[in-house]
Amino acid sequence: MIVPVNVVLALSAVLFGIGAFGFLARRNIILMLISVEVMLNAVNVSLAGFSRHLGDLRGQVLALFVIAVAAAEVGVGLGLVIALNRNKPGAAVGDLTKLKW
């Protein structure tokens, strides 16, 4: 392994933190979903690092499943965004108050 595993894990943690910040701070629903993708990528980096460190292939297989779930999430999430956009144009989550009373 060319770098120690803690460097990979630290990179994964920093990427996950950036994604969490983006998800909580952005007010555009598409950019919130993109931040979720950043977080999933961070988890994949960590899984690949562990897979290399432990010499175990299950980490990479799990990362493949994470990618499959991310693809499903994108399909349903963006379908929801399009359906919301039909009711109220725009992508700002502050405008989505239809279920409030």
Add this chain to the structure above:
Amino acid sequence: MLNAEPDLSGKRFLLTAIFYYMAAASVASALLAVTRRNPVHSMLWVLALFLHVAGIFLLLGAEFLAAVQVIVYAGAILMFYLFVVMLFDLPAEEVRPRFGNHWPFAAAVGLGFACLAWIARVGAGAPSAGTPVAVERVPQGNLRAIGTALFGPFVLPFEIASLLLLAAIVGAVVLARRRAA
């Protein structure tokens, strides 16, 4: 792998330098992606992030994962996002504030997660133990080993993933269909 060079240390140093470049570039592009005002610029920075993460996968010996990352993430998922961004009224979105009023709390949460890196620093001395499944380190690519694992011990999760993708396709079609008013 290339044929064995006499000075392996030079090659190792080069690979380490490439890894640190990939790490720095992915962190920088992730930061830019979550802070740009224009969503299309954010998408392009996320594309840079995905490609650099694919490079990290290559350096970690996960060649198939790198290929899947480029094809599925950078190819399919990001194109889907870009299509939806193009459908929206961007100029109206750009004048709105980027962050909510509570963005300092969000920054604190992000920093809290990033502090996990500090914990990763200590937990590094863990011995390289584990119970390898079906394969010991194969030096020449790992596609065969991943295929064997996917259709061997992981066949049930694999089928469940395909069922999940089918449900997602049906759900997306149902959600995005225009109702007959």
